[in-house]
Amino acid sequence: MIPQSGNRFSDKIMRRQDAMANTAGAAKPQLYLRSLSRWRPIEIAFWLATLLPFVLFPDYLSLASQIAIAALFALSLDLILGYAGIVSLGHAAFFGIGAYTAGLFSKFVWGELFSGMLVAAAMAALVGYASSFIIARFRHLTLIMITLGLGLLLHEAANSANWLTGGSDGLQGVQAWPLLGLFKFDLYGTTAYAYSLAVLFFVFLAARRLINSPFGLSLRGIRENWMRMPAIGAASRAHIRKIYTISAAIAGIAGALIAQTTKTVSLEALSFERSADVLVMLVLGGAGRLYGGLIGALIFLVARDRFSGIAPQFWYFWIGIMLVAVVIFLPNGILGGLSNILSRRNRS
């Protein structure tokens, strides 16, 4: 999150000056947004680097594909937590809805990938929109409890609806047609990674566009002070409903990806652990930075893979230590810490 200055009064004055400067030159806010949306070399390097696993680690592509999916899920959480300040401990609900919808769609309609993904996104968005009316009314601790409760309710509902979801045995009969009718999902995970990465990239583009729009800017305003935003014409609750719905849709897409690439759907997709893990990933990477969730997912899953290779019983211990260290020494996550160091160097 944006570092807050200690002196609220001077902060207010500065903001007022900003506002006055903005009204003086009408072109300026557009320039500001445009400067934000300019592609930086490091971003281009990052996306090029995501192609490296195809060449360097061809044996690790199934892991890479699950990292891409986790990154997409973390991105969806970042939109509400990092930008709009909505804390959620039940985000797996939308991931699970996406996974089950895509799984059921492939079972009863057909195994075509993109239609399945769209249906999953629509379903998650629908549920997200319905619950957003509750979400938009509360903040902070209440919100944590509500999202947690909704997540648990859905988990239990899916368990009871045995006839539909297969209960704790998981959904049987999920199928996935070859990607574009050409590439079968193989043991090496090549197709799975290509597919997940492409979806991640395009959704990321959309999210980036969204965040660097006036709408995105007003979300950040809501995060800092949601009572004051309506005073400058940004209806906080309506904005929260919109971003929550969008975030749910993206989480649904991530769920659809896991269902399609692994051909399995189970209650675990809706579990509290999944909600907690994605929060850990986002906090590790740094919330409110778009790339935070991506980096967090990468670190979390690679660390898990490495640590559990050393001692399968104790990998969570190391993740825990890492999390504590990051929260204490880098309160804005790994990316926040890096950008602090960079800006300090630039100043001196």
Add this chain to the structure above:
Amino acid sequence: MKLSRIAAASLLASAMGIAAAQAQDTLKIGVILPYSGQFADTATQLDAGIKLYMKQHGDTVAGKKIEVIRKDVGGIAPPVAKRLAEELVVRDKVDILAGFVLTPNAIAACGVSAEAKKLMVIMNAATSIITEKSPYCTRTSFTLPMVTQTLGAWAAKNGVKKAYTMAADYAPGHDAEQGFITGLKAGGGEIIGSVRMAVANPDFSAYVQRAKDINPESIFVFVPAGAQPAAFGKAIAERGIDTKKIRVMGAGELTDDSALKQMGDAALGIITAWNYDHNHNSKMNKDFVAAFKKDNNGVNPNFLAVGGYDGMHLIYEAVKKTKGKLDADSLIGAVKGMKWESPRGPMSIDPETRDVISTIYIRRVQKVGGQLVNVEVDRIPNVKDPVKAAMKK
């Protein structure tokens, strides 16, 4: 599409060719278990069974040195299980997949076993359909209907005419309940009521009270292993259900060692059906229990440990029989119809279904030398999975 499939197949074939060349003298077994999280106890038991077998029988069989690669799936997580299975095959070049405590994980890995043509040995997961998901899948534990349907049939034969069933409301609970009802009805018994209880439910008093009000001749119970059997035992004692008048029956998890300790005398008289108990009276079992306790700080082996132990035995014997040939077709051929003597008694693999055939024991909780023990009162030899038998008809 065809071309890409051929390309993928040839890629796979060449990769396996390389793997075979590299792995000439080693036999790699990939073990997938929930080593961390809430199911970690089960992995510890099962893995201890695997380790004990390898310690007793050496790590070389038919000229192959055995290497076990362990992977943590961290609980119920089929996508992770599938990925781990894929990685074990393509990255670690394992010849055999093994382990699997939890059904959803086993089903996910079966897809990999079928696609990559690898023998898969399920050492616990007990839902009957799993082995149907891959032609190279076999099992050395049991299936739940094997246990509960046998119990139902036994009960009908031994004077139980009417029963009330109480099962946890999740897939294994439904399987267990259905098995018992089928068994009892086939023997002429009658079900006078059924209740499904919330899975995450530590308090059974309301359910038990309802059962008591009906005053059935007998009650069948199925709850998940762990803390729940003890909670159930407590509820029975508190609500004053007399296990001498009302027969309380269940699967073996209801009265395993830790549950008995927590239940205390409330457990006396409970009748359970199970495939293994550490008190089973045979020389082989006594040696097995002694060796196991020595290696595991005095902990008794349970059904998981014996599942792992027998799973390793099956792998060793299959590799001996194929004289070191490790392709899945040879191995599954060797596995079919394999018979052996296990600490739990005589065992074999059904040549038709590749599933386990073993004795099911009926036990009653009694006090022996001041301690609560599951005492064998009856045994039903050569029990097959009834669900698969019914499907064939």
